[in-house]
Amino acid sequence: MAKAKAKRTLKWQRDPEGMRLRILEAAKQEFSAHGLAGARVDRIAAKAGANKRMLYYHVGNKDELYLAVLEGAYDKIRSEERGLDLEHLDPPEAIRRLIEFTWNYFLRNPEFLSLLQTENLARAKHLKKSTKVKSMHSPFVEMIRTVVRRGIDSGDFQVAVDPVQLYISIAALSFFYLSNSATLSVIFGRDLLDKKAKDERLAHMVGLVLAALTGQSVALFEIAKAPKSRSAVVQTV
Template sequence: MPRTPSTPRPAETRPRDADRSQKDILDAALREFADHGLGGARMDRIAERADVNKRLIYYYFESKESLFLAVLERAYESIRGEERQLSLSQVDPIEAIRRLIAFTWNYYIEHPEFLSLLGTENLHRARHLRRSTKVRSMHSPLVHTLAEVLERGHKAGLFRAGVDPVQLYISIAGLSYFYLGNCHTLSTIFDRDLMGAKARLERLSHMNDLVLGYLVRD
């Protein structure tokens, strides 16, 4: 029977199906690695979650470790992509810093799987990230933007001079990461619900006070 114009060609459907399959695999792998770490993750469960044949995972990603790296790279792409939407270069320097602090805090709360992946990769001493040809270049625009914000703030007489944008970003991320990564033990030790709505607002306010207290000139 002749092919009608509305009938898709196999060559046209394959790339789209391949993209969808890889997305499903990466989505499933993210949940598996976040739940079980690299050592505890099982390719059988990833295949079942993604509703694909396990052989297809190996066809696209070759090994569990390569799949883990692909998940890590995708996770970093996600957070860096959302950071670009903050338009830090288009607002005044103090507002830019407030936006970055609030975004980092809320992103970590909304994406606990990201923190789980970071914890796993740190256990492996960044062995997988060192193989990546993409991750370092993803971070360059963020560092450049933050450096530009700091320079604008200094020229306006708002910020102190000589602030390292990498150190500042690590401090902002660390203020959120340590609190959220240890909230269960800290809540128990201090007998306080550190993840209640009021406590989270207090923490965000405290982080703003700490960072801007350091940056803003008297």
């Protein structure tokens, strides 16, 4: 019989790279769903369609696996941010885009939020060991610093802000809302994740930050576009 063809039913196939990816993906799911201590090595193996031994063979023990996942997560968001191209937008638009990107990225990648929470619960014990992660953030900070400086020079922004401080605030507004939506929804008795609530939140955040930077609180919220002079405009809810 032709050798290339009916190779019979092999019990398994070799696929080191694919296996490694499946393991990391499964681990990401598991760690973000259950935290570091709550994660189960057996579940990761099962989810990856692999034998538990494979985790140790391809990545390492539980902690190393976790760090690999974490590094991958940072890698992904920073690389997407690099494509934002804020240089060619006028400063207020650049800030708006950064906020919108951050918000949407967090929405699309809830595991990223969970992983960060988990790592902070561990006081960044693992991240501190990583050499990769430390180096990839200064370009990002410079990107924001440039936007701020341009905004001041153009007169769009009233006050210079430390770019790190600004980025932390932008991230905070999205991060806290989303990562704590479960408890917040319970205590405030409303679903913070339905369509309408999410739209309102984005508008609120953009308004808050841009108003503070530009001093133009009329443009604060989108619905405040055509108000009757200076009297207050009530935001949706």
